């Protein structure tokens with residue numbers, strides 16, 4: 584039986600990569616899905632929506648920049664108006680601007696914090712109001728193993744991803760009494776455009792650190808997000824689950 588029948592889910596940055604797969608999997612479990620994209624990715628977002636609809640699911644595309652407060656408010660209002668409620672929020676939108684600390688520009692620091700951390704804060708604050716009123720909801724933050732272990736050349740990204748873990752725990756404590764659960768997923772090295780852009784030597788080194796000796800797929804992440812979104816995870820909140828093929832366990 585579908586695990587998310589009658590639920591409404593919003594996935595930020597779901598025009599491609601991990602977010603697109605999460606959107607498709609949530610829809611396959613019966614959720615109506617809001618596919619979020621930023622300007623420039625409309626065609627890709629529409630492909631995700633069309634794919635969901637072709638499989639018999641319900642979805643719509645919504646343009647918004649998660650780092651912009653007005654854009655976020657308009658997005659959450661539009662989703663609530665279109666689907667009537669919001670049960671699941673997946674804060675997936677993310678960018679990288681890699682570089683060593685001493686050479687990192689203020690702009691590269693600020694852009695990554697704005698999208699990856701402030702974006703999740705703005706989305707969570709807006710969605711929480713609806714979920715608290717409904718006395719039900721599941722928020723899932725896509726962090727990274729880099730937010731747990733750190734990574735040379737990614738001080739901006741690792742700081743944002745570690746911040747997401749702190750946000751997850753804090754918001755989980757604030758919203759638990761309203762039956763709103765908040766968890767994080769920390770992917771390891773996943774095959775998407777983000778990792779395809781890395782040099783071959785970096786990819787080889789990363790593979791060497793994975794106990795299972797393979798990169799993950801967006802489907803590996805989406806399966807865990809569906810679980811955390813569903814009532815099967817009804818007693819889980821404040822947790823960060825590493826999905827990394829054995830990269831980070833102690």
Ligand code: NAP
Pocket residue numbers: 595596597598599600601602619620621622623624647648649650674675676677678698702725726727728769770771772773774775776777778
């Ligand atoms: P991706 O292929 O680059 O996709 C990122 C998505 O976020 C894109 O759809 C992008 O839209 C969107 N986005 C970027 N800025 C946005 C904004 N301001 N507002 C709304 N959407 C925005 O990346 P991915 O590999 O699927 O990663 C998805 C998430 O998983 C990210 O949070 C990433 O940090 C995390 N993660 C990935 C890996 C990995 O190995 N791939 C590992 C750990 C964690 P555009 O295409 O229009 O820019």
